[in-house]
Amino acid sequence: MGFEYLKRIKWIKSFCTFVHKTERMDVKKSDIPRKVVLLIDLILVSFSLVVSYLLRFNFDIPEVELKPLPLILVYILLIKLIAFGVGKSYAGMMRYASLHDAARILLANLAAAIIFIITNLFTFFVGPSIFFIPFSIIVIEFLTSTISMLALRLVAKMTYIELNWREKEQSYVLIFGAGEAGIVTKQALERDAGMRYKILAFFDDDPKKSGKRVEMVPVLESKELEGFIDSNKPDLMVLAVQNIPPARKQEIIELCLNHDIKVLNVPPVNQWINGQLSLNQIKTVKIEDLLERDPIKLDEKIVKKELTGKTILITGAAGSIGSELARQVIKYPVGKVLLFDNAESPLYHIELEFTAKYPNLPYQIILGDIRNKTRLRKLFSEHHPHIVYHAAAYKHVPMMEAYPNEAISVNVEGTKNLADIAVEFNTEKFIMISSDKAVNPTNVMGASKRIAEIYIQNLNKQYITKFITTRFGNVLGSNGSVIPLFKKQIEKGGPITVTDPNVTRFFMTIPEACQLVLDAGCMGNGGEIFVFDMGKSVKVVDLAKKMIKLSGLELGKDIQIVFTGLRPGEKLYEELLNNEENVMPTHHAKILIGKVRLYENNEVNLGVGSLINALHSEDKDDQIVKLMKNLVPEFKSANSRFELLD
Numbered sequence: 244m245g246f247e248y249l250k251r252i253k254w255i256k257s258f259c260t261f262v263h264k265t266e267r268m269d270v271k272k273s274d275i276p277r278k279v280v281l282l283i284d285l286i287l288v289s290f291s292l293v294v295s296y297l298l299r300f301n302f303d304i305p306e307v308e309l310k311p312l313p314l315i316l317v318y319i320l321l322i323k324l325i326a327f328g329v330g331k332s333y334a335g336m337m338r339y340a341s342l343h344d345a346a347r348i349l350l351a352n353l354a355a356a357i358i359f360i361i362t363n364l365f366t367f368f369v370g371p372s373i374f375f376i377p378f379s380i381i382v383i384e385f386l387t388s389t390i391s392m393l394a395l396r397l398v399a400k401m402t403y404i405e406l407n408w409r410e411k412e413q414s415y416v417l418i419f420g421a422g423e424a425g426i427v428t429k430q431a432l433e434r435d436a437g438m439r440y441k442i443l444a445f446f447d448d449d450p451k452k453s454g455k456r457v458e459m460v461p462v463l464e465s466k467e468l469e470g471f472i473d474s475n476k477p478d479l480m481v482l483a484v485q486n487i488p489p490a491r492k493q494e495i496i497e498l499c500l501n502h503d504i505k506v507l508n509v510p511p512v513n514q515w516i517n518g519q520l521s522l523n524q525i526k527t528v529k530i531e532d533l534l535e536r537d538p539i540k541l542d543e544k545i546v547k548k549e550l551t552g553k554t555i556l557i558t559g560a561a562g563s564i565g566s567e568l569a570r571q572v573i574k575y576p577v578g579k580v581l582l583f584d585n586a587e588s589p590l591y592h593i594e595l596e597f598t599a600k601y602p603n604l605p606y607q608i609i610l611g612d613i614r615n616k617t618r619l620r621k622l623f624s625e626h627h628p629h630i631v632y633h634a635a636a637y638k639h640v641p642m643m644e645a646y647p648n649e650a651i652s653v654n655v656e657g658t659k660n661l662a663d664i665a666v667e668f669n670t671e672k673f674i675m676i677s678s679d680k681a682v683n684p685t686n687v688m689g690a691s692k693r694i695a696e697i698y699i700q701n702l703n704k705q706y707i708t709k710f711i712t713t714r715f716g717n718v719l720g721s722n723g724s725v726i727p728l729f730k731k732q733i734e735k736g737g738p739i740t741v742t743d744p745n746v747t748r749f750f751m752t753i754p755e756a757c758q759l760v761l762d763a764g765c766m767g768n769g770g771e772i773f774v775f776d777m778g779k780s781v782k783v784v785d786l787a788k789k790m791i792k793l794s795g796l797e798l799g800k801d802i803q804i805v806f807t808g809l810r811p812g813e814k815l816y817e818e819l820l821n822n823e824e825n826v827m828p829t830h831h832a833k834i835l836i837g838k839v840r841l842y843e844n845n846e847v848n849l850g851v852g853s854l855i856n857a858l859h860s861e862d863k864d865d866q867i868v869k870l871m872k873n874l875v876p877e878f879k880s881a882n883s884r885f886e887l888l889d
Contacts, residue, residue, distance in 0.1 A: 282326060284392055288323050291387035292316055295380045315376055318386070319359070319416040326355040326438070348392050356385040363725075408472040413439045415477045419495060420484030420509075421445040421452045421462045423459065428483040428509050429458060444474055446485075448491070468495070481525060483509040484802050493533055500792040508532065530726060532791050542762060542831075549576045549630075553671075556628035557582055558613055558661065559635030561589035564676055564716060567757045568632050569593070569606070579605045581626055583633065613657035616664070623668045631665055632760065633658065633675045636692070640680070644811040644883055647867045651858050654691035655698070659851060661701035662699050666706045673708055674764040675699055677772070679716040679749060679817045685881035686812025690871045694838075694851065697874070700770055701847040709769030712778045714837065716749030716777045716817055718756050725783060729790050737802035739787045742809050746784075747816050749777035763834055780817065809882045848873035 294311070305313075318832060320720035326332075333345075335688050347505050359381045366375045414434060418425050425445055432440045445462040447453070453464040463471065480499045482492065499506045506528040559565035573580050583592045583595075594608045607626075613617045613635050619763035637643055638653050644652040657674065665673050677696055682688030696712050703710040716723055725748075732739045756775070763773040782806065791798050798804065809815070827836045854870050868885045872878045881888045 245248060249702070257857075261851070263350050278407055279839050280323075283395065284327060284332065285320055285323060287385075287391045287395065288320060288388050289316060291384050291391055292319055292380075293385050295383035298383055298735035299377060299704060301378050318362075319376075322353075322358050322361070322737050323388075326351045326358075330354065332736040344396060345393055348396075349389055349504050352385055352389045353390075356381055359830070361494045413441055413473065414479055416440050416442050416479045416481060417444055417446060417468075417471075417477050417504075418442060418460075418481045418483050419446050419465075420482065420487075421447040421449075421455075421457055422484065422528040424456055424485065424509055425483040427461065428525065432481070440479075443477055444471065446471075448487075465495075469498060472498070472504065474642070474712065477503055479505050479507065481796055482528070482607075483505045485509075495530055496533055500789065501793070503797075503810045505795050506793070514522065527795075528793055530786065530793060533793075542765070545765050546761050547575050550575070552578045554579045554626055555581065555630050556622075556626070556630065557632045557634065558584070559676075560584045561586045561593050561710055563636060563753055564760075565632070565634035566593055567753045568634065568760065569755070571757050571761060572632075573597070573601055573606055577605065579607065580610055580631075581607050581622070581628060583609045583611055583613075585610065613661050614652055616660045619660055619664050620667075621781055623670075627668060628665075629671045630764070631661065631670055631673045632764070633661060634674065635661075636676070638678065638688060640686050640688045640812045641810045643691065644686055644885075647687045647691075647864045647871075648858055650691040651854055651871075653856060653868060655694050655851065655856065656689070656855050658695040659698055659855070660708065662702055666702060671768070672711065672764060673699065674711045674713065674760065674767070676760065677712050677714045677776075679714055680814075681714065682817075684875065684878045685790050685814050686883065687868060687885070689870070690811065690875050693875050693878070694835075694854070694871065697842055697847055698851050700772070700839075701842060701844060703770040709767060711764060711769065712772040713757050713760050713763050713771060713775065715751055715759070715775040718751050718753045726790075729787055733790060733794050733802065738805040739791070739802065740805050740807050741784050742807055744784050744813060745815055746809070746813075747780040747782050748779050749778055750774065751819055759831075759834060762831055764828060766834070767786060768830070772837040772839055773829075774835045776835065795864050811883045812880065813882060 292315075296308065298309065299357065332348045332351040359376055360378070363378065364377055364380075381489060418428055420428075420532075425447075429442055445457055445460055446463060446465050446468050448465045450464055452462045455462045480495070482495065487495075495505050496637050507525050508528045509525055550572060556564050557569050557572070557579055557580065560569050561584035565582075565584065569580055569582055582590070582593060584593075589606060590610060597604075597606055597608075609622060611622065613619065635657065637650055675695065678692050679692040680686065680688060681696060682689075684690040684693055687844050699710040702708070731737055759773075759775050762774075763771075766799065767773065787804055788798055791802055791804075796802050827838065829836060850870070851872065854867065854874070857867050857870055865885070865888065868880075869888050872888060879889050
């Protein structure tokens, strides 16, 4: 009688038809179709109901209970079908079964059990007794069906692992972070069919998590990490914690690298695809992570007030610093952002990026050259920028040593053109990006940047435009820095070239540098040279060694380091202040004001004018560099053909 009712229900008939079709599907597909899983679950429910009756009545079911059993079975299957459909208990792939899947199964069966109890109460007081299910049966069926469904998924998962990974190399893995991200990371690793991962342990700085197990894997205190590594020789460490302080993160990475353990990093949750973590998103730790410092606390309110409604001009907008400045500035309610550069292809790529990311925000791409004064005047007359961030420059030390005329043309005359026109159009602020190489310069590039600093400082004394200079060292990953070069050399199998074993440099991330530029620009009243706290200097050879280890290679075996000698104009050690300069603090701990030598107007105008005249009269390089040394007496050439001029 009950099965007749079942046949009358159209959508159940359709479901059965679909299941029949799925039986003919190619069995070689990577996973069981979800509706087949649902059918199997319903079969397990049927089995569980029979087992429940047998257990309840000691394997001797009375006829009075046996007679309504077919109808009760249909009723239970119908309710379970609805509960499984709403709760999506069948949706997870069995080979990837997790605690989340277990929770869905538990909740779906619990919901069905509650409905059965409500039905019992209704039939007891109102309806026919034929629908009454003994309460003990409900409890036993709930336990039996839940356990059997969970067991099915566990067996399927273990079978899949065994069949797919039997012949594959096993990697022993540690996961740092026993929170939600750590659990998801474990599941993502286990889904990888290309490598068999054995999760040895979770580690966490939270002592409250110690001694517990997460998905059958022990959680240990971080202080046990080194001892565990020595004893178990893991192959891989995955950092699955987001709020870890940079110093602590570096400590863990250094420990792993010293034990030849490859380190991977899980991206922030907001970068996961559709809220799901996939294995290809877990990336190798970058060298930037080893040089990372505590995040800069930018005064958002002050910056917002400074930029709101303003037209912002960024020169060198296609470069590393200029493009990042543009990305940070465009997030504020500015009037307009002008992206100015003479590099056609990089500027085009910036345009593509901004079109995709900021289609409704006010920006304009402008192709032009700061050496073209007519072009600059037209730009200012059309847009009247309130604030200028001047990042356009030639910065490659050996190349500028070979072509001093080009360094003067861009870094000095180009800056002069831009600054003079800013004065002409009463621009509010002019912030120039300088370099630590301007301090006690040993090369043409550094000296040209120092001359540009001198020129705009001199203008600041005469006009209403506020001229501000920012100085900082190397930025990680910028065009021309050692990091991209080392990466390319490692990809090619080496060797990695380092100029000298003792050469050191200051490093800062590009976003960090740009944040400080924005903050310094806001606090500047004109005439200041802001010096950024670059932290401790780093030996470049140590940087190369760490990059080799991060790549999973061994120095001397897989790849070599070759010392090539200092390049023309190159310093062993970079400086942020010269010997005669000192600093004053600001409200920002990472920003200081350098007290530098001030020049007389006539001295500046005569010195810069002579340089530009020499440039356009095609004087020889020696004459140009001699004029630079006259204007910047601390400019002493190193490892250069111009040492004879000192």
